[in-house]
Amino acid sequence: MEFSKWHGLGNDFVILDVRRDGLPADAPALARAVCDRHFGIGADGLVFILQTAGADIEMRIFNSDGSEAEMCGNAIRCVAKYVYDEGTVDGMAVRVKTLAGIMVPRLIPEDGAVAKVRVDMGVPRLNRTEIPMLGEPGRVISEPLTVNGRTFNITMVSMGNPHCVIFVPDLEEVDLLQFGPAIERHHGFPRKTNVEFVQVLSPQTVRVKVWERGAGRTMACGTGACAVAVAGVLNGLTERSVRVELPGGSLDIAWEEDGRVYMTGPAVKVFEGRYFGSQ
Numbered sequence: 001m002e003f004s005k006w007h008g009l010g011n012d013f014v015i016l017d018v019r020r021d022g023l024p025a026d027a028p029a030l031a032r033a034v035c036d037r038h039f040g041i042g043a044d045g046l047v048f049i050l051q052t053a054g055a056d057i058e059m060r061i062f063n064s065d066g067s068e069a070e071m072c073g074n075a076i077r078c079v080a081k082y083v084y085d086e087g088t089v090d091g092m093a094v095r096v097k098t099l100a101g102i103m104v105p106r107l108i109p110e111d112g113a114v115a116k117v118r119v120d121m122g123v124p125r126l127n128r129t130e131i132p133m134l135g136e137p138g139r140v141i142s143e144p145l146t147v148n149g150r151t152f153n154i155t156m157v158s159m160g161n162p163h164c165v166i167f168v169p170d171l172e173e174v175d176l177l178q179f180g181p182a183i184e185r186h187h188g189f190p191r192k193t194n195v196e197f198v199q200v201l202s203p204q205t206v207r208v209k210v211w212e213r214g215a216g217r218t219m220a221c222g223t224g225a226c227a228v229a230v231a232g233v234l235n236g237l238t239e240r241s242v243r244v245e246l247p248g249g250s251l252d253i254a255w256e257e258d259g260r261v262y263m264t265g266p267a268v269k270v271f272e273g274r275y276f277g278s279q
Helices: 027-035 073-086 176-184 222-234
Strands: 002-008 011-017 045-050 057-063 096-098 101-110 113-120 143-147 150-158 162-167 194-202 205-212 216-218 241-246 249-255 261-266 268-274
Touching (some): 002 073, 011 073, 045 073, 073 096, 073 101, 073 222, 143 176, 162 222, 176 216, 194 222, 205 222, 222 241, 222 249, 222 261
Parallel strands (some): 011 045, 162 194, 205 241
Antiparallel strands (some): 002 011, 002 268, 045 057, 096 101, 113 261, 143 150, 150 162, 194 205, 205 216, 241 249, 249 261
């Protein structure tokens, strides 16, 4: 099985182009095996590129635990650059079908090469029932949530997948390994949730630690960065354009006046090869 390995700010993926053969029936098990960092290739997720109607390609992504994610901002930048480099799409914009809808990454040339990808991530979903989160319908902005004896004020945003954004005075005082999984699996989130702890450095810059649903602690999360930008505006803490600093690097996020969120960041091919299985 031929593959290529990519990353977006250290959030890494194995990409399989299955436009000819289709999605394998054992995709969850394959994801667990491929993403294993000791017995497989090693990655936060396994990404399949499929043929589809109504878009240039379809992207399906499975987390390292085998669960399927609706959308992934870092992965879609990598997928867009992959098909551009392969020469299988025309132009600098790629229409990508995902479980969260059609997304349109646009490749940004710089000195004759594509250095970054800008993605129209769509309109954030803010109603509790759209996240989804249990409770009365309405927006969840700075609402208290208690886990492991500590109460956090949470803001919920869906970018096609659920995000729980928590603003804290000092990011270094947050025990991500303790509270990340506890919030992810909180009974109030029927589909679990991604978790972002955020320290506001200025109205234009924030610093973030990420706990991803199904993958754990990661170097970056594209949809999470978008959710953080939206939550910053909703809480009156940031401007509508903000630089999000993650452990793996920075993303530029803009929640434009048209209501759509745009993410700009890198996509890097690391290596390619053949996978023979982990047995």
